[in-house]
Amino acid sequence: MPRPRPLGRLGIAFAVTVAVAHLWANAFATLPELQAAGFHFGLFAVLCVLLFPASKTPWLRIAIDGTIATAAMAAAVYLYFAEDALYERGVELVASDWVAASVAILIVLELARRTTGWTVPVLTALALTYVVVWGPLVPGAFSFAGLSWETLLFRSYFGTDGMFGPIARISWTFVFMFILLGAFLVRSGAGDFILALARAAAGRMTGGPGIVAILGSGLMGSITGSAVANTVSTGVITIPLMKRAGFPPKFAGGVEAAASTGGQLMPPVMGAGAFVMASFTQISYLEIIAVSVLPALLYFFTVGVFVRIEAARIGLTPDPDVEPLWPVIQAGWHFLLPIAALAGLLIAGFTPVYSAAIAIVVTIAASWLSPNPMRLRDIIGAASDGAVSMAPTAMLLICVGLIVNVVGMTGVGNTFSLMLSSWAGGSLLLTIILVALASLVLGMGLPVTASYIVLATLSAPAIYGLMVEAELVTTLMQGASTPELSAYAMLVAPELVTSIGTAMSEADALTLLAALPADIRSGLADGLIAPALLTSMLLAAHLVIFWLSQDSNVTPPVALCAFAAASIAGTRPMETGFAAWKIAKGLYLVPLLFVYQPLITGTGLEPLVTALMAIPAFTALAAALHGYFAQPLSLPLRILLGIAGAAIIAPWGTLWMHAAVAAALATALGILWQRQAKKPAKEPVSTS
Structure with a gap:
């Protein structure tokens, strides 16, 4: 991300004005959300051109950035006054609507480029043109018949799901x-x-x-x-x-x-x-x-x-x-x-x-x-710092809002989710691995928040659906049933009707669910699974994606945090990146507890027990990866520790069986550490 240009006194005064305006809008104003988001865009667009100027040449900077700032505020004001007139004439765009919408989109693309680089605006431009230009040219599942430019501009600028929609409101x-x-x-x-x-x-x-x-x-x-x-x-x-x-x-x-x-x-x-x-x-x-x-x-x-x-x-x-x-x-x-x-x-x-x-x-x-x-100068400084820090994020989120809008209006999200499930063959673990790979690729160009939004829009339904299906299988194996289930089974799998309401085998439960249409499976989940558990599984699915999206901070070839740390440590960026990636393995391990153990979905003491049993598991996995635990570890011992640690996380047995294995592993690690502690202290290893 480019570094912002220091603000002068007038710039600081404007940044403080932006902060105060947002405080007023959040605490006292009654503006409609669409118009409030429009002014949010206009104010931060002006601040962005002050922080990230177009040129070092003064007259060129004034000409270009002055035009952009004026046009951004004009687009925000136009949205405020033109929306009612638009609906009065039956949502038919006139020339000024076309100009305002086009200008607003072009400005947010340009300012996103200045503040976050080329990736976000290029992806946004590809998404917008997919709706109108090249969607019909794509073969297969992602083919889209296309919409008119007028419809695209209306939904992007005036629509409640566009650039001034939910993401901008957040x-x-x-x-x-x-x-x-x-x-x-x-x-x-x-x-x-x-x-x-x-x-x-x-x-x-x-x-x-x-x-x-x-x-x-x-x-x-x-x-x-x-x-x-x-x-x-x-x-x-x-x-x-x-x-x-x-x-x-x-x-x-x-x-x-x-x-x-x-x-x-x-x-x-x-x-x-x-x-x-x-x-x-x-x-x-x-x-x-x-x-x-x-x-x-x-x-x-x-x-x-x-x-x-x-x-x-x-x-x-x-x-x-x-x-x-x-x-x-x-x-x-x-x-x-x-x-x-x-x-x-x-x-x-x-x-x-x-x-x-x-x-x-x-x-x-x-x-x-x-x-x-x-004192007053500190308060002014804090308000200015907050607005300056927010400027790139504001442009990023508004720009990503356009992508999310395209995903929704074209149905790409549902298509991708179905394809993800198909590629993984119904395996939750493979689905998570595919999402992790997608996160790694997206993280090479997208900031963490944008990566999460895109992945959550595309793949959260797939992870959630597989978690619900696994819970449904468990429920059916326990003999749960509803009157509707028997009726549906009579139509799609009559040979399994007599098994319903009894302890079904896992194979029969999977066969029955596979025969049911997706919407019926969804209704079945509402009847057989507690609403609180469904909510926690939805949250777990999103948290998995949220955690995996963080890996762009520490994963080469693009590792923003690691590269920033390398500049302070005086080391090579890629070496520091690989060290950070190794140390941050919890980003991949902890999410497995969201879906395979009751760290998120559990009730009572189950989350705490899960966390406690994860401690020896993660310790063993870290020792196996590092090749050292109180003493150098042989390859067979590293493999053994890795298997033991993975066994605690893996989806087998009951929570208390996992806890027993974790207790045994913790005891073994403690004995290993204590034996080494009794040996004479060794000379420090040279780190030069």
């Missing part, structure tokens, strides 16, 4: 408010407190600087929701700290990149994708962040295991010269008040937008309990 409400909250927290000094707290809490551990990076990046990410920003803000402290402690530079950069990526998985702020997920699934944001805590902790645990193993391998010892924890908490406890207020308001049932607004006020008030209270 942008100007949830995403903006939480980015603004993060800017206020950073300006108030909360970022420095988080790093100090992490160092005090983990600095005395073996490999403490690496654990500090994990804690600091996780806590910082929980308030910023941006992986790359997390990397550069915490990495300038943690990476040199790890290098001085003795960690290899590429490993230090990899740890920071992997930990910062986890910041987008850590509640209460999980990046823009979490708000999009809430809109897609109609599941409350509170419920999403509530079930995301345990998975996020498991991810950070996997990163921590790699750190501890590497620290043991190179013979690092704890650092005794670390500030005690309690004085750090005493000095900065007030920085926790905004997060507590945010969590309390969400739990109390207030909307995320309202909760974020109150948390901003609490941030300002809490800063007055510190030696450096936020």
Whole structure:
């Protein structure tokens, strides 16, 4: 992503105006959502041309960017005044409608190019022209008869599902408010407190600087929701700290990149994708962040295991010269008040937008309990920082909204979902692997949020459908039935009618479901599966995609976080990228618990038991991958540990059988570690 140009005084004043306008729109205004999204586009379009100018030549910059800024605001104003007239004349576009819609689309494509690169606007242009130009030319399942340019422009500009539709609404409400909250927290000094707290809490551990990076990046990410920003803000402290402690530079950069990526998985702020997920699934944001805590902790645990193993391998010892924890908490406890207020308001049932607004006020008030209270210039700076950080995201989300609109109006999403299921042969694991590969390819060009939106639109129904089908098979095998099921079975599989209501075999259950049409299977699921379980399975399907979409931060050849960390660590970007990819294996392991174990779908203590049994499994898998656990591991032992770790995650037996295997594996790992601890200390391994 290109770096924004520093703003002058007038630019800062405009950025603050944009922030205030959005605060007003979220807290007090009663604008229709379409018009509000239009002004969101216009204001951030102007800010984008200030931050990402067209040319370094002053007169050329003024000519081009002045035209774009004026046209963007004109398109927003036109939308406000022209919508009623459009419907009064029967949704027939006149010349001015054509011009306004075309200009708005071209501007968002250009500004998305400036802020995120070529990939997003090129994909958007291909999607738009697919509707009108080349859709009829595509053979096979993806052939589309085509629509007129007039219909495309209407649905893209005036339509409630277009560039100013649900994705734009998420942008100007949830995403903006939480980015603004993060800017206020950073300006108030909360970022420095988080790093100090992490160092005090983990600095005395073996490999403490690496654990500090994990804690600091996780806590910082929980308030910023941006992986790359997390990397550069915490990495300038943690990476040199790890290098001085003795960690290899590429490993230090990899740890920071992997930990910062986890910041987008850590509640209460999980990046823009979490708000999009809430809109897609109609599941409350509170419920999403509530079930995301345990998975996020498991991810950070996997990163921590790699750190501890590497620290043991190179013979690092704890650092005794670390500030005690309690004085750090005493000095900065007030920085926790905004997060507590945010969590309390969400739990109390207030909307995320309202909760974020109150948390901003609490941030300002809490800063007055510190030696450096936020004064007017700090508040102005925080508002400006929030608007500047939001500008690329706003253009990205509006542009992606055009792609999502095309997917919906052409039915490509349903077609892709059916093809995905066909390619995987009905296997949930193969489907997840295919989605992971698609995520990796999309991540080479798309930011994380855009990658999630595209993949969720295309493949979430496939994952959800396979999860529901697996649960239906289990339900039928347990003898569950409905009157409608017997009637349907009489039509499509009469030989199985007598088995319904009894303990059906797995083969019979699969045969019966395969014979039923998709819409009947869906209705059957509503009758046989508890609504709460269906909701949790839908959320699990989206969380799988959300997690897999994060891999573009740490996976070569495009690994934004790893490359940012490499620049700080002074290492080769690709080496750091591969180190980060290895350390961030939790991105692929934890989602398996979403679909094969009750980490998301469980009730009562089941999620906690699942998390606890995953600890030895992930430890064993990390040791097998690293080839070291308290001592070098032979190849047969690595294979054995890998099989044991995978067995705990795999879909076999009951949860308690998995827990028993996990307990046995944990005991074996503990014995292995203790035996090595009794041996004489070895000389530290050279990392030069």
